[in-house]
Amino acid sequence: MSISEVENYTPSPGLLTRLGMETELGLAACYQCKKCSAGCPLTFAMDLLPDRVIRLALLGQEEKLLSSRTIWVCSSCETCTTRCPNGIDIAGVMDWLKEEALRQGKSVPQPEVAAFHRFFLENVRDGGGRVGEAKLVRRFTLFKLRRRPDLGELIANLKLGAKLLKRGRLRLAGPRALKDRGQIEKIFEGSGLRRS
Amino acid sequence: MKVSYYPGCSLEGTALDYAASIAGVAPLAGLELLEIDDWNCCGASAAHSIDRVLALALPARNLALAAAAGLDVVVPCALCFNRLKAAEKALGVSKGEADGFKIWDLLDYFAQDRVLNALAEKVTRPLANLKAVGYYGCLVARPPAVTGKQDFENPQNLERLLATLGATALDWSYKTDCCGAGLTMPRPDLIDTLAARLYERALKAGAECFVVSCQMCQANLDLSQERISRKTGKNYYLPVFYFTEFIGLALGHPDVKKWLRGHLVDPLPLLAEKGLI
Numbered sequence: 374m375s376i377s378e379v380e381n382y383t384p385s386p387g388l389l390t391r392l393g394m395e396t397e398l399g400l401a402a403c404y405q406c407k408k409c410s411a412g413c414p415l416t417f418a419m420d421l422l423p424d425r426v427i428r429l430a431l432l433g434q435e436e437k438l439l440s441s442r443t444i445w446v447c448s449s450c451e452t453c454t455t456r457c458p459n460g461i462d463i464a465g466v467m468d469w470l471k472e473e474a475l476r477q478g479k480s481v482p483q484p485e486v487a488a489f490h491r492f493f494l495e496n497v498r499d500g501g502g503r504v505g506e507a508k509l510v511r512r513f514t515l516f517k518l519r520r521r522p523d524l525g526e527l528i529a530n531l532k533l534g535a536k537l538l539k540r541g542r543l544r545l546a547g548p549r550a551l552k553d554r555g556q557i558e559k560i561f562e563g564s565g566l567r568r569s
Numbered sequence: 570m571k572v573s574y575y576p577g578c579s580l581e582g583t584a585l586d587y588a589a590s591i592a593g594v595a596p597l598a599g600l601e602l603l604e605i606d607d608w609n610c611c612g613a614s615a616a617h618s619i620d621r622v623l624a625l626a627l628p629a630r631n632l633a634l635a636a637a638a639g640l641d642v643v644v645p646c647a648l649c650f651n652r653l654k655a656a657e658k659a660l661g662v663s664k665g666e667a668d669g670f671k672i673w674d675l676l677d678y679f680a681q682d683r684v685l686n687a688l689a690e691k692v693t694r695p696l697a698n699l700k701a702v703g704y705y706g707c708l709v710a711r712p713p714a715v716t717g718k719q720d721f722e723n724p725q726n727l728e729r730l731l732a733t734l735g736a737t738a739l740d741w742s743y744k745t746d747c748c749g750a751g752l753t754m755p756r757p758d759l760i761d762t763l764a765a766r767l768y769e770r771a772l773k774a775g776a777e778c779f780v781v782s783c784q785m786c787q788a789n790l791d792l793s794q795e796r797i798s799r800k801t802g803k804n805y806y807l808p809v810f811y812f813t814e815f816i817g818l819a820l821g822h823p824d825v826k827k828w829l830r831g832h833l834v835d836p837l838p839l840l841a842e843k844g845l846i
Contacts, residue, residue: 490614491619493615502609537833544581560630
């Protein structure tokens, strides 16, 4: 890691403590073997390799981590966590950083991914406990169109949707709300998901 | 044997074909599926990515319902299985079989010797000459600290099942590599890269099709195949079967064709060529 990668950022000395206090992620054990990055299937789309995420966390480079693309293109396949010889939950660190970035209201370099996660959870909450796929896809498609209209992609997706409908793999009506949807509402009230 | 069944949301939607094939072959394996009453979404990748409370509280409600039913739980979806296991571990609800109930990924249940032997006796149409790669994806096995799996790098369940059904399971190194999972909607371009890599590796191994146990893997490999073919200029033809559909085929279940109609990459030409339908 070169100095230029860290010099523009003020270290946040509390980051490691928070990562350690709030989770059992065990970052300090990292000896930079880079096995996590070697096995990661998504490095081609990342701006920081997974081993650097851990290193930067140890150095308190919070701003750099919270604004990175890496944490959002991680697919949570858990290969890094599985193979780490020191038992560091690297995929868990990625999750912690995503949540923290949103909590601090950071500008997310992958807004589609963050929005999809949020829409998914709101879909579960508002639908009474289960995901309604058609509604989720509709909402996400509108979001994408407003941000960056891509007519080709829209047409391709509509065609795909029509094929799925024809084959009985897409139900336009959402799932029925649970009998005990009150419990679901209570669970969501205790979460960090804000009503929008 | 009676077990609790947690289907998960996809099996009421884009994976209705998987759900139908499971309902079809469960009795052939001596399995009576009792759907957990009033189950809710496990939270999937969305919850553990952005909200640690939901990541545990949503699956925990399902664990409570399962505990009340008191039976082992089978879960066909890799993501749901993973989230239920993660909640189980975090909450210390169950410490495995000895303490109440066990959470099974459906394929593991089917791959028990006792079940395989029962299936072997009922094979009426061995899937001879059908060359397949077993594709497990990520989350039924990883991380082993959560899933409790021993053979997380080179699992053999699908290979054993395929051998039982008379099919040829080819060896390949990508059986537990990621298909992109929940990035399907927000980053389809990433799915294209990952799925194309899997097509290439499967073809290199000599495969004519995939056999999967996860509906997310099925969707990413099946629904994207036409788009990836267009993008890469290669005319991929690799049908993506659920392992339950393979069981149905080999055991002559009358509804197999109906299940397969849900696929975008039509498996019927391949099966016709092999004289299997």
